[in-house]
Every structure is written in structure tokens, then in C-alpha cells.
Amino acid sequence: MNNQATKRDVILEAQHLRKEFGGLVAVADVSAKIYARTLHSIIGPNGAGKTTLFNLLSGTLPPTRGQVIFKGKDITHLPPHKMAHLGLGRSFQITNIFPNLTVLENIRLSAQAVGGDNFKLFHHYTRYHAYSEKAQRVIARVGLQGSELALARNLAHGQKRKLELGIMLASDPQVLLLDEPTAGMSSEQVPELLAILRQIMEEDDKTIVLVEHRMDMVMSISDFITVMHQGKVLAEGTPGEITANETVQKAYLGALYGDLGSAA
């Protein structure tokens, strides 16, 4: 990737974030800059603190110390429901959808959330065409055509991951935070989803922060990579720099061998 050209303004920044669970330090002093319109991956073995960092960035958990800056604004202590309105969307490592609603309704609700017709009690919801139409566009974007009226719980796992992505896209976020979007997907389905992500970033001008524990998967699609290990940032840089980094090779790959073996 042409990294120098994509290094523009910082859109999201973690400043000295720390999170302790009782005595356990899950995230210890993590600082990172995310540049607008890039795909930034956070990698590290299981237990490295990626999901915790994610929860801090998205406001799901309050940090023990440190700040989260989004577009120059301190958002550290904003409640989660304000994040979507600012333009920060997140998806979950564990599939988190509305199981008994249709695919269309899952996505439509997200479009409505940021559209501002939420306090209309006496009109039929189908009168607000804009949200259904937007949901249809998002469905096409993530490749769920034909499943609009299926109940979310009846989708195959890979489709649920796409739905999860669609729910997030429908709220028009500038930054998409994705926690292992390919978790549980078969190795044939993964490239398709990654290609969709890359396409969303390039064509829709989005910034994507992607968490992955399988290093090989993100190398080809990322602009920047942050490597985490035991709650700390081990290395940062372009995919090329990370591959060449000896510490990463030793610590990360060493820690990951067992993991990769079991995943493969």
C-alpha cells in the first residue's frame, strides 16, 4: 500500500489508555493514532488486550486512565449511544444482532437511529421510506441480497457477520471499529469479507480499525498495523515494516505458534 500518501489527518487517537480488571492489567498505557481513510489493523495473540482496547475506544468500557480523542474531541466519558451519532460505529467479536427481526429491520433500525424520526408514535414506520431504502443499499453493499426478509437468527454464520457489518454501515459512521469480523468464518469466506471491507474504505471514504489475531489475514489489506502483546504496543508501522520487525517475529510469532496450529 502507498502509505505515505494516505497519512493524512488523525481521526481517532488513543492517549495512554490503561484498563485494569481487579488486579489484572488488560491494557497498559496504549497510545495509537488512526489516520482518516485508512485501514488500520490491531493484531496480537489471544489475551493481548485487543478487545479491551476496543471497548475503551468505543466507550463500552471506561478506562482506568487515559483519553480517547475523536476528531479533536475528548469522547472518553461519553455514553455508548452517543457514539453512533458522532460517526463512530462498532461491531462485536461475538455476533450481536436482533435475532428475531428480519435482516432488513435489523439494518433499518440502525439507519433510523441516526436519522432522527425516533419520537414518532402515531405514524406507521413504513412511511419513512428513506430508512428502508438506505437499508436496501447497505444490504447490497455487504452482499446480503435475497435475504432481506429472513430472520436474522436463521442466517448462516458468515451472513450474520455481514449483517453485523451492515448494521454498523447503516448509521453512516466515519470510523468503523471491527472486532474480529471474520471470527468463526471458514477460510473461503474470509477473503470475500476482507475485500468488502477494503472496498467500503476506498469507495465510501471510511476509516476502518480492524482487530485480528491471525496476522497473515490482515497483511495484504492493511495500511497500518499495530501489534499488541500483553496489553502493550509491541510495534507499529506498515505491513512491510511489521513483517521485517525482528521483535515482532520473535515475540508475536512465538506466542502465536500454538494458536495458529490450532486454528489451521
Add this chain to the structure above:
Amino acid sequence: MSETTDNVKGTSTKQRTSNNPLLIWLKKNWGTLLLLAGLILFPYIFSLISGTPVSEGPPKFWQGQFIVIFIMAVYAMSYDLLLGYTGVLSFGHAAFFGGGAYAMALFITHVAPNIISSYRITLGSVNVTEAILVLVGFVLAVGVSVVLGLLFSAVSARVKGAYFAMITLAMAEAIHILSKATDFVEWTGADEGLHGVPIPAWINPTQFRLRFYFVALAFAVIMYLVTRRIVNSPTGRIFVALRENESRVQMIGYNPAVYRSIAFIVAAVIAGLAGGLYALWTMSATPTMTGSGLTMDALIMSILGGIGALTGPMLGAVLMEFLGHFFYQWFGARWPLVFGVIFIALVIFLPYGIVGTWQLRSRQVQQGWRRLLRPLRIEKQSE
């Protein structure tokens, strides 16, 4: 299947009729309309069959039973808005019903007479003072319900599950104790409650039973239509999403506390209006109307009929009133025991309630009919 047969028989007249919006609407709602027509004609048909005048004897008695059913159906439906649609298990619903009943009864007993004696509002040459005062009574019932709904949702905002249920139970109990408090005996009648509320003569349920029957029927129909619209509104869809997955609702940008409060207030208002009408029907307001027994009734009616579809709890209300009536005749004072056993059996065998199970099964039943009719259709086409 049906598409192909339509194509075969697709004459121009058929296409024209199926494009007429009125006919489409009639076709879709014929069941409801038939039921409504049946309920409108019921007093007269019953009078014909029993050979007694419509305003005496058994017809009058059964009109009374139906009035209670209509009011309880609305009350149960309001509970379903919380339990079935928003996924909120509240044990305090009687507080809203009782609140509405007391608002109406207190106003008609203590305030309205003073106004009637000193003011006179006419519409043309008709004195409408009393009618307006009844309306004011309903407005007050709404006001009390909004306050109670806000109070319930504010106090219980931060707790979940069993704790939430306990807090709502405790608050309803507080309202119940307030309604029995001897401190206000001059106003509320304490344990005894308010009796002989001087409601306008033209709506007196003993003298004008049939008129009251139609008022209660209209009330139930209107409340059903309004509630159905609310659950299908943009806000109502958020209620359903809350039931499905609260943390996801928050992540896509809705504040769950706000929408849960709205659901509480809407449910409280509907229950409060039902309570207000019930106060007119019984010409009283008593501590039973704020008691936990009535909350249990809402729960039982909802589960019996099936939660998550407005018609479920309404059917539950019908069943409960009917079963209550006949079981009392057959089993005497022990009837709740029999009812309890049947209720448990229903919950075990029809876990989604009657309407819920019907909705789940109706597709299978339809498919069964189609399989049965398929040979017939082929014969028809080959003719």
C-alpha cells in the same frame, strides 16, 4: 402454487377487483370486521334468542360481562406493550389502572359537583357540562398515569431482571398502601374505597347498560387501533429492538433508558384510561384496583393469550372472564384452583400462548390444507 392458479384464471375482472384498495382492505380485515359486527349485534341477537328485552335479564347481564371484558382486554393489552413488545417484566401494572380509576372517581366525587353547581357549558342548546367533566376525568387519569409511568421508569432505570421486577412490585405496593391509607379517609374512603361515585345519569351503567356497552366497545376498538399503530411506529420498532437486544440498541445510537420510559408511559396511559372507564362502570374506586392481584391478572391474561401480539392478551382477557364466570358456577369458590391447574397445563403445552401458538402453527396448517387441496386443483385445471 397460488400464483400459478391465479395466472391460469387471471381474467381481467379479477385483476380489476384485486387492484381496488377498498376490496384489498376488506379482504385483509374481514375477520376483524366480522368480529366487530358480531359484537355490535350481540345484545340484540342475544335478546332475540333468549326472548327477553335487550335492556333486561340475561341480555343485560351479559352486556355487563362484556363491558368488563372490553376494559380488561385494553388493560391486558397495555401490559403486553411492556412485557411482549419491550421485554419489560413489571409487577406494578395495577398501579396505573388503579391510578386512573382513583383519578376519575376522586374528581367526579369531590370536584365535579362544585363545578356543576356553579357553571353551565352548553353546545347549542345542549348542556354538555357533565360530558366535559367526564372527559376532564379521563384527562386527569392520563396525567396521573404519565406521572406514575415516569416515576416507575426513573426509579427502576438502573436495575435489571428480578431486581427490576421487585422494585416495580414495591412501588405498586406503595401506591396500594396509599390508596388504603386512613390519613385520606375523607377523600378516598381508605379500606372501603369510594362508592356511589355520582357519574352523569345518561351514562349510568345500571340504567343505560346498552349505552355503556357501546361506549366500552368503542373504547376497546379505539385503544386497540391506537396501540397497534404505536407498536408499528418508528418508536414502537425501537421497543421491539430493546426486547431483542438492549446492548445492540445502545450501540446503534439509541438511549435504552429513554425508550423504556416512553414504553412505560404509553403503557401506563392506556392502563390508566382503562382504569378510568372501570371507575365509571363500577361507580367506584377501591384498593383492589391498585392491588397486586390485578397485576397478576394482567400477567395471566397475557401469558394465556400469548405475548407479543396485541390480540393475544385481549383473547386472554376474554377467556379469563368467561372461565371465571362458568368455573364459579361449576366449582364454586374453589374455581381459582381449577383455573390454576388449567393455566399451568396451557403454559406447558402452549408455551407461546394461544395466539402465539396459532401464529406458529397456522403456516403448517395452511400447508396441510394446500397439500389436501392440491389434487382437487389439478383436476379443476384439466377440466
